[in-house]
Every structure is written in structure tokens, then in C-alpha cells.
Amino acid sequence: MSSLNVSAYEKVKQEIAILERAHAESEERWRTLLDNVGDFVLLVDRDGKIESINRTRPDQPSVVGTFGREYILPEYHAIVNAARAQCFEGIRPEEVLVQTIQEGLWFSIRMAPIYEGDMVTKVLAICADTTERRKAEIALNEANELLEDRVEERTRELSVINQLLREQRERLRNLLDMQNRDRQLIAFEIHDGMVQDMTAAAMYMESFGDLLENGPAADAHRKGLGLLRDAIAEARALISGLRPPILEGEGLQAAVQSLVDEFAVRHQFTVDLEWDASILRLAPALETAIYRGIQEALHNALQHGETDRAAVVVRRQAERVNVQVSDQGCGFEVENAGKKRHGLKGIRERANVLGGASRITSHVGQGSTVELDMPLIDALSPE
Numbered sequence: 001m002s003s004l005n006v007s008a009y010e011k012v013k014q015e016i017a018i019l020e021r022a023h024a025e026s027e028e029r030w031r032t033l034l035d036n037v038g039d040f041v042l043l044v045d046r047d048g049k050i051e052s053i054n055r056t057r058p059d060q061p062s063v064v065g066t067f068g069r070e071y072i073l074p075e076y077h078a079i080v081n082a083a084r085a086q087c088f089e090g091i092r093p094e095e096v097l098v099q100t101i102q103e104g105l106w107f108s109i110r111m112a113p114i115y116e117g118d119m120v121t122k123v124l125a126i127c128a129d130t131t132e133r134r135k136a137e138i139a140l141n142e143a144n145e146l147l148e149d150r151v152e153e154r155t156r157e158l159s160v161i162n163q164l165l166r167e168q169r170e171r172l173r174n175l176l177d178m179q180n181r182d183r184q185l186i187a188f189e190i191h192d193g194m195v196q197d198m199t200a201a202a203m204y205m206e207s208f209g210d211l212l213e214n215g216p217a218a219d220a221h222r223k224g225l226g227l228l229r230d231a232i233a234e235a236r237a238l239i240s241g242l243r244p245p246i247l248e249g250e251g252l253q254a255a256v257q258s259l260v261d262e263f264a265v266r267h268q269f270t271v272d273l274e275w276d277a278s279i280l281r282l283a284p285a286l287e288t289a290i291y292r293g294i295q296e297a298l299h300n301a302l303q304h305g306e307t308d309r310a311a312v313v314v315r316r317q318a319e320r321v322n323v324q325v326s327d328q329g330c331g332f333e334v335e336n337a338g339k340k341r342h343g344l345k346g347i348r349e350r351a352n353v354l355g356g357a358s359r360i361t362s363h364v365g366q367g368s369t370v371e372l373d374m375p376l377i378d379a380l381s382p383e
Contacts, residue, residue, distance in 0.1 A: 297325035306331025
């Protein structure tokens with residue numbers, strides 16, 4: 001061999017040695033990197049046989065040469081095989097979540113194809129322990145299912161409660177209608193019977209009075225006629241008291257406004273009225289109870305409050321009607337007024353009969369407030 005050939009050979013040999021050292025150093029760096037990765041990094045062939053792994057436990061046999069499917073539950077074999085097949089087609093598959101044969105452990109597997117030239121020869125599989133995450137997901141799903149069950153149960157309970165409330169409102173409305181009809185019948189009976197008879201008797205007595213001369217008989221006649229006229233007036237007032245005519249014809253708002261105007265004209269007593277426009281016609285007996293409550297509260301303010309002004313607020317609150325009558329008068333001690341003010345007792349009893357409630361708040365020198373909370377039962381439909 002010539003000296004030239006020997007020199008070329010030595011040069012090629014040196015270059016090969018340099019490349020081998022570089023390859024060894026690169027492989028060592030790669031191995032060091034894999035050994036320090038917290039996840040398991042595997043190289044597997046087309047059949048899923050493990051050719052290398054970055055780390056193993058000293059007390060366990062090597063997994064090199066075994067198949068990855070040996071370590072996961074059978075129900076996950078198909079999805080892992082499909083993902084590995086995608087890699088050999090040059091496609092990077094989506095992450096796969098599997099459960100191992102060791103009970104309670106979950107791993108996510110991310111796969112990527114490894115090329116030698118233009119051909120995929122291996123698959124790199126990175127396996128991350130996701131047990132804690134999976135446990136949290138399972139716990140969250142169980143909590144969501146429990147919450148959904150509770151919501152469904154609560155919904156059923158609310159449905160039953162709403163049905164009972166609808167039935168109660170229907171019964172209450174029927175009772176209110178019956179009460180109103182009874183009031184109307186009584187009013188008709190008084191008007192068509194007693195009042196008509198007394199009016200006729202008064203007419204006869206008036207005509208008979210012209211035949212009497214002054215004296216004891218004439219005086220007795222005048223007294224009797226006066227008593228009869230008073231009785232007729234009281235009977236008509238009783239008819240109006242059962243249900244004021246304006247309530248029948250125009251409704252609660254118009255009746256309360258008329259009451260406010262009457263207080264202004266007859267008593268020079270100012271009433272500020274605030275009315276919720278969503279409140280239209282109510283069940284007749286309910287309108288009567290609210291009207292009487294407002295009327296009685298205003299009379300109390302006029303007669304006992306030592307004031308010339310009050311406020312009436314009527315609002316709708318969900319399925320209730322809230323009424324407040326307040327003044328800034330002298331006030332009184334509520335616990336000491338029960339026996340003296342029968343009107344306050346009447347307000348409470350009307351509210352209780354119709355399924356409502358009342359509250360009277362007052363202190364000496366701080367004015368008074370009468371509040372009614374009544375069920376909203378309209379005049380047109382049971383709902």
C-alpha cells in the first residue's frame with residue numbers, strides 16, 4: 001500500500017472515530033434527557049413490542065421485549081393499536097387515556113412516528129401518570145351527577161308545591177267568589193225586601209201626615225217618620241258597606257282614588273296615592289277587604305293621628321298584593337290599642353279570612369303604618 005493510500009485510510013478512520021464519538025455523545029445526552037423525564041418514554045415497533053424505555057425500577061424485571069398491551073386493560077387495546085397504526089402512516093394521533101392492569105392507575109399516552117429516512121420504523125410513546133387527574137375527574141363527574149339528581153328531585157318537589165299552591169289559590173278564589181255572591185244576595189234581599197217595604201211605608205206615612213193637625217199625634221207621626229227614614233238610610237248604608245257600588249262598577253283603584261278625593265274634599269286631609277299599574281281587577285271579596293283596610297287606616301289617621309296627611313302605596317310583589325298606609329302623626333303604642341280601636345282588629349280579621357296577613361307599626365311621636373299582605377287573586381282567571 002502506497003504512503004498516499006495509507007494516509008487517506010488513516011484520515012477516513014479518524015473521521016469515522018470522530019463520528020462514532022459524536023454519535024455516542026448524542027446518544028448519551030438523549031439517554032440522560034430521557035432518564036430525567038418524569039414520564040415513561042418508550043420506543044415500540046409496528047407490533048407494539050417495547051424496544052427501549054427511559055427508566056425502570058430496580059426491583060422489577062425489564063419491560064424491554066414485552067408488548068405494551070400486556071400492561072393495560074383489554075378494553076383499551078383497540079384504541080392504542082389504532083393510534084400506533086396512525087403513526088406508521090405518518091400521522092400523529094390524539095392523546096389516548098388508558099387504565100393499567102394495576103388497579104387504580106391511569107396513564108395518558110402521546111405517540112409520534114420515528115423516521116429512518118422516509119420510512120417510519122418506530123413509534124415514540126410518552127406515558128404520563130394521570131391517576132390523580134382522573135380521580136379528580138371521576139369525583140367531579142360523580143358530584144355533578146349527584147347535583148343533577150338533587151336538582152331533579154328539588155324540581156319535582158317544587159312542581160308538587162306549585163300544584164298545591166295552584167289548587168289552594170283555586171279553592172281560595174272559589175271561597176272569595178262564594179263570599180262575594182253571599183254579600184250580593186244579602187244586599188239584594190235588603191234592597192228588594194226591607195228597603196222597599198220601609199220606603200213604601202214612609203210614603204204612606206208622609207201622605208197620612210197631611211191629615212193630622214198639630215198636636216201629640218202629629219208629633220208622634222213626625223218622630224216615627226224620622227225613625228223610619230233613618231232606618232232606610234242605615235239599610236242603604238249597609239248595602240253599600242257590603243260592597244261599595246264603585247267597587248262593583250270600576251274596580252279597586254277607582255274606589256281608592258274616590259276615597260282619597262273624598263278625604264280631601266270633606267276633611268281637608270291630603271292622601272298621596274301610589275298605585276302599581278300591573279294591579280288590575282281582583283277577586284271581588286279581595287277588593288272589598290283591601291278597600292276597607294285602606295278606609296279604616298285613613299280614618300284612624302284622621303281621627304287619632306293629629307295629622308292632615310297620609311300616604312297609600314299599593315304594590316304587586318310576585319303573587320302578592322302589598323298595601324301600606326302610613327302617616328307622620330302622633331303615633332300610639334300598638335299593644336295598648338287593641339281594646340280601644342276595633343277598626344284595627346277588623347283589618348287583621350279581614351286579612352286572615354282571605355289568606356293574608358296584616359302588620360301595624362306605630363310608636364308615640366313617630367307616626368303609624370298599617371300594612372296588608374294579601375294573595376293576588378284576579379277577577380278573570382283562577383291563576
